[in-house]
Amino acid sequence: MSLSRKKTINILIITLLSVMGIIIALKLYVFNYTFDTIIPGAGYRVHTWMTFTGNGDDLLVRTYLPVNGKRQTVSNEQIISPQLEFRRNISPLHSSGEWTRYKADGPLRVDINYDVRISPIIYEIDPLLTIEQNEDDALSNYLMETDVIQVNDPYIKNLARELAGSDIYLLGVLTKFYNHVYQMGSRPFKGTTDAVTAAKLGEASCNGKSRLFISLSRQLGIPSRLVGGLILNSGSKKTSHQWIEVFISGHWVPFDTLNGHFAQLPGNYLGLYRGDEALFRHSRNIAFDYRFDIRKKTISNDRLTSYLGERSFNIYNIFSAFSNINISFNILQFLLVIPLGVLVVTVFRNVIGLNTFGTFLPALMAMSIQGTGLLPGLLIFFFVILLTALVRSPLEKLGLLHTPKLAIMMIAVIFSLLIISILSNLPFLEFIPSLNSASLFPIAILTITSERFALTLSEEGIKKTSLIMFQTLIVMTFCYVVISSIVLKALMISFPELLLAVVAMNLWLGSWTGIRIVELIRFRSLFLEKNT
DSSP, rough: OHHHHHHHHHHHHHHHHHHHHHHHHHHHHTSOOOOHHHOOEEEEEEEEEEEEEESSSOOEOOOEEEOSSSSSEEEEEEEEEEEEEEEEEESSSSSEEEEEEEEEEEEEEEEEEEEEEEEEEEOOOOOOOTTTTOOOGGGGGOOOOOOSSSSTOHHHHHHHHHHHTTOOOOHHHHHHHHHHHTEEEEEEOOOOOOOOHHHHOOOOOOOHHHHHHHHHHHTTOOEEEEEEEOOOSEEEHHHHHHEEEETTTTTTEETTTTTTSSSEEEEEEEEESSSSSEEEEOOSOOOOOOEEEEEEEEEEEHHHHHHHSSSSOOHHHHGGGGGGGOOHHHHHHHHHHHHHHHHHIIIIIIOOOOOOSSSSHHHHHHHHHHGGGGGHHHHHHHHHHHHHHHHHHHHHHHHHHHHHHHHHHHHHHHHHHHHHHHEEEOOOOTTTTTGGGGGGGGGGHHHHHHHHHHHHHHHHHHHHHHHHHHHHHHHHHHHHHTTTTTTHHHHHHHHHTHHHHHHHHHHHHTOOOOOOOHHHHHHHHHHHHHHH
């Protein structure tokens, strides 16, 4: 490459990066863009499943569903119960789902899936606030006695007076109540434990400790209530959790007397209902079972689009003009990250030296397997390529022309995808619920790739072909990670000028004349001899 051409390329690279830097600086320092709103945060994917068997009678199953609140944001909810009637009941305190069936018989199942982001919360309680100052006549319901929260029981009365002493300040009294209950022994959940029983035993599970704390608080006129939900830790479990909220100066302040959270909660406490309720209720004698499957994931900020819409100088405002013709916002996101996937292919081919079927096939296929997930997508890709390549062999013997032969292979691709979609309904493949998204695969690309795979197999042999297929799958994997990253999607939506850096990188790679890594490894002995 001549010096003048290389100099021109360097000038272009510097210009592109400078323009990008200026635009990003304007957004950050003039138009008040903030990364904490743009960048997705940690969250959880929760899958609750319930199984039961109808016995010929009318059937009812109910549980509580998560709702958006001050500290939790729920998105992508999906409820699957094809054989049952579903009704959602909403009240000021919670939302519940109710599944019914007339004269139900046989095994039934309900699947509830949703994403949730939860913020930790900490309250500072005014140490000079008195119990009397905190009274609110509108909250009399949260001072009442129940069968399991025995506010007026003599034992509770004496314990509350003994612990509080002469203290009139709310913080001081709550601290004494909290320390007493927290220091009690803990025991596994074995049904409902009322406040008096917990106090006399000196140990209880989360529900017994919570009821005791509420009884003590209500005895002194402090409004309090029970909260039920889940502690979100990755894994599978059957245990739910209960904690307390105390009304203090206009706020419901959380306390957990089992796990040691005073006027605060960490970012993995998901609230499902408020009140002394059972998480599940169902008809009798139906062999009811349930489980929670929880995993951590990165979740986009659901306010990103409205956040961008409130700011100037961004692509979202331009894109909003296309919404009138039903162009999906997701399409815009994918359009902006595809160049990043293509850049990954360029690096693997030009710098590392891997060989793939098709120049940009890995990026396009990584795009198409977004609906299936990585591992199912790779398996589907390999299965379809292998199956349709086998069809080519007899067609080759018939001496067909190229275009009709490809047309027949395309039909083979379609049948392969139909077979995969049917297989996805088999019980032993239920762990891959997204397998039926295989129909979204680009049929033309698969057809051409299958033809190239078969041709390479006949000309280069199985060893060479397998190596290229393996390298193709590797590059597809890296492309998938980049294209599916919601962090990169959020950044590209907010700062599409980053594409200028992608162009600059391709200019640099296009003028790069270094030795590929694969070649360096392959001919390492020659380089070692030269250096010695």
